[in-house]
Amino acid sequence: MRNITAEAATAATKTAGAEIAVEVRGICKMYNEVEALRSIDLDFPAGKLTTLLGPSGCGKTTLLKIIAGLIPATSGEIRVNGKTVTGPGPERAFVFQDFALMPWATVMRNVAFGLELKGMGKDERQAIAAKYIAEVGLSGFENKFPHELSGGMRQRVGLARAFAVNADVLLLDEPFSAVDEQNRRKFQEDLLELVEKEKKTFIFVTHSIEEAVYCSDRIVILSRRPGRIAQIIEPEIDRSASPDAIRRDQGYLDTVEEIWQGLKHYVD
Amino acid sequence: MTLFGYRVPMMASLLVWCVIWEIVGRSGAMFLVPPLSHVLVAAVALVQTGTWQAAALTTLNSFLIGMVFAIVVGVAIGVLMGRSVTADNLLGIWVNIFVSAPLSALVPVLMILFGMGETTVVVTVFLFAVWIIVLDTRAGVQGVPNSLIEMGRSYGASRATLYGKIILLAALPEILAGIRLGVVRGVKGVVIGQLLVSIIGYGELFELYSRNFDMENFWALTIILFAAAMGLSALIESIEKRVDYYAGVR
Numbered sequence: 141m142r143n144i145t146a147e148a149a150t151a152a153t154k155t156a157g158a159e160i161a162v163e164v165r166g167i168c169k170m171y172n173e174v175e176a177l178r179s180i181d182l183d184f185p186a187g188k189l190t191t192l193l194g195p196s197g198c199g200k201t202t203l204l205k206i207i208a209g210l211i212p213a214t215s216g217e218i219r220v221n222g223k224t225v226t227g228p229g230p231e232r233a234f235v236f237q238d239f240a241l242m243p244w245a246t247v248m249r250n251v252a253f254g255l256e257l258k259g260m261g262k263d264e265r266q267a268i269a270a271k272y273i274a275e276v277g278l279s280g281f282e283n284k285f286p287h288e289l290s291g292g293m294r295q296r297v298g299l300a301r302a303f304a305v306n307a308d309v310l311l312l313d314e315p316f317s318a319v320d321e322q323n324r325r326k327f328q329e330d331l332l333e334l335v336e337k338e339k340k341t342f343i344f345v346t347h348s349i350e351e352a353v354y355c356s357d358r359i360v361i362l363s364r365r366p367g368r369i370a371q372i373i374e375p376e377i378d379r380s381a382s383p384d385a386i387r388r389d390q391g392y393l394d395t396v397e398e399i400w401q402g403l404k405h406y407v408d
Numbered sequence: 409m410t411l412f413g414y415r416v417p418m419m420a421s422l423l424v425w426c427v428i429w430e431i432v433g434r435s436g437a438m439f440l441v442p443p444l445s446h447v448l449v450a451a452v453a454l455v456q457t458g459t460w461q462a463a464a465l466t467t468l469n470s471f472l473i474g475m476v477f478a479i480v481v482g483v484a485i486g487v488l489m490g491r492s493v494t495a496d497n498l499l500g501i502w503v504n505i506f507v508s509a510p511l512s513a514l515v516p517v518l519m520i521l522f523g524m525g526e527t528t529v530v531v532t533v534f535l536f537a538v539w540i541i542v543l544d545t546r547a548g549v550q551g552v553p554n555s556l557i558e559m560g561r562s563y564g565a566s567r568a569t570l571y572g573k574i575i576l577l578a579a580l581p582e583i584l585a586g587i588r589l590g591v592v593r594g595v596k597g598v599v600i601g602q603l604l605v606s607i608i609g610y611g612e613l614f615e616l617y618s619r620n621f622d623m624e625n626f627w628a629l630t631i632i633l634f635a636a637a638m639g640l641s642a643l644i645e646s647i648e649k650r651v652d653y654y655a656g657v658r
Binding site: 205208209210227228229230232233234236237238239240242243244253254257258301305 | 553555556558559560561562563564565569574577578580651
């Protein structure tokens with residue numbers, strides 16, 4: 141585990157020489173009188189999974205939606221692949237906490253919806269969608285409707301939809317919080333496989349410490365409102381080990397413990 | 409329903425009332441109530457007359473034109489109110505007044521504005537039906553989850569696409585419920601409008617039969633009208649049932 145302080149964060153990423161996919165520069169967000177985020181500076185390395193972790197109300201979802209271009213920042217700038225963000229764009233795809241599936245559309249149409257909006261022809265987009273439906277493990281469910289699926293399966297549809305548009309950056313807003321515990325574990329394992337396979341940049345918001353440590357290459361811990369960067373941690377865990385071995389790994393357990401110690405004083 | 413341990417089929421209560429009607433009619437106690445069997449015979453004869461067919465066509469025409477306007481305008485205003493707080497504040501009070509106001513009182517005014525013809529009837533149908541469609545559409549649009557709209561935006565939906573492919577479809581169960589209630593009110597509107605104008609369509613026939621105490625034809629006309637209104641409402645309800653499954657899971 142590597143603990144990088146907020147001040148040294150930018151320097152650390154630069155010395156590592158990793159390519160930066162998303163740059164967050166001086167982002168502030170005010171909701172009327174309430175300060176949600178205060179001057180956030182952050183780099184998200186390409187091809188890695190970075191988690192935003194923090195107590196509820198720390199503005200982690202707000203930051204993610206600002207990166208997505210869904211809500212405007214009060215001040216500051218977001219750059220994705222060097223280009224300044226002014227709204228949603230095709231290089232970013234979003235996975236929603238409550239899945240945001242269209243209940244009147246089949247799994248196939250939901251997964252292909254991003255491509256449909258791009259104006260791609262039916263055969264072409266369905267071929268792509270079918271590939272990702274298989275990849276998230278939903279083959280055979282193409283013609284089912286969302287209400288016929290379990291929570292975990294619905295989020296797999298949400299994930300397949302995000303993959304299908306072939307964005308560079310995937311933004312996941314607490315994707316597993318509405319999924320039951322057993323399905324969540326399986327889903328996390330599958331997600332790691334997909335991260336490995338898809339070589340995309342993932343930005344992941346969660347309030348689960350275990351989930352953050354288990355899935356992330358890098359964890360950004362935000363403080364309570366106004367949200368600021370409290371700590372950046374890189375859990376150095378051998379991901380080639382089996383999922384169960386990782387969950388028993390001393391490094392994994394130590395990291396969880398350290399984060400908990402840091403966050404404990406926010407809990408009342 | 410079960411009665412004395414036997415399962416009574418649906419609509420059985422209707423039969424009971426039909427029998428009572430027949431008995432009262434045959435007893436001759438009230439000349440306003442002829443036996444039901446006579447009314448039904450009159451109904452069969454009535455629908456074959458040119459007078460009735462012409463009246464029915466005029467009525468249907470006014471009703472359909474009024475309903476099309478009510479649905480288009482009602483859904484549009486409802487979506488506007490559901491999406492814009494300003495529009496909601498501006499229009500909300502009027503819609504709520506008109507949805508419960510006794511609109512029949514306005515028909516004489518409409519006659520002055522639009523003349524003693526079909527236009528008045530069309531406007532009456534529109535005014536009877538539109539408000540409930542506005543209110544239900546507004547409720548449906550407000551019920552569209554924010555994440556579904558964010559989903560559309562983040563995957564690059566244009567404004568028109570967002571409304572056409574997401575918001576309207578997500579609000580469809582409520583919109584259809586509004587249209588069904590609007591249709592029922594529209595039938596009232598067409599009859600009241602024609603009765604008050606009283607020289608066209610169904611209203612003219614009603615006026616003719618009741619003035620001449622031709623009760624058999626009068627009741628036949630009423631029964632046909634009731635059946636048509638119920639049939640229309642049932643038709644929309646069956647469409648509603650098809651989209652009902654997703655009202656709960658949005």
